[in-house]
Amino acid sequence: MEFPNKEILIFKENILNFYKSLKNSYLNNEHNLFSHVEDVISSLEDDLGFNIGHKPNIQPVCRFLDVCISETKNNDLKKISETINSLKHFLNWRLNDNYKNIFEDDFFKNESFVEIIGPSGLLICDKIRVGLLLLGDHVLYPSHNHQALEFYTILSGSSMWQINDENFILKKPGDKIFHDEWVTHAMKTNGEPVLALFSWSGMIEKEAIPLSLN
DSSP, X not given: OOXXXXXXXXXXXXXXXXXXXXXXXXXXXXXXXXXXXXXXHXXXXXXXXXXXXXXOBOOGGGGGHHHHHHTOOOHHHHHHHXXXXXXXXXXXXXXXXXXXXXXXXXXXXXXXXXXXXXTTSXXXXXXXXXXXXEEOSSOEEEEEEOSSEEEEEEEEOOEEEEETTSOOEEEOXXXXXXXXXXXXXXXXXXXXXXXXXXXXXXXXXXXXXXXXXX
């Protein structure tokens, strides 16, 4: 397949515009979140190189991708999902090796992530990672954390999200979740698959660690 130069640049532009709108809207005094959004914007404003050697890969949970893309109804997010649809055959869906032999086998059939912009993405950037999390319709993503700052935006599907030992809270399409460095969090779905846009900044080189290894 020919490398999707045009499509990935459109994706980058859509993400840049989306994060600029975040900066101008509701960030207020959340310092680390504001800093994270600024880092994403400044990185996306740079000229980023194409990763011509990028190899696509699918995971079992990708069976839910098409329906998640089609279920993205929010006008502000629909452009992003439409670009994802144009890139879906080029994406390298991955599993976190830190979870192997710790999480249940069912987890690995119902969770995966893909980096679209980042050190190993379709566009190369060593400062941030931008990509997608895909969860199946009945899965628990157990407690984990990481040093990177992380910001999620739910594109489609409703699910429950937990920070530290607090109660799980319902998150719907369009909702946004910020995880500061080393903040423990967990997610679970109850009947709907979930597609979420994520961004990482800061210590992006190391993947998340399950709580049992902390």
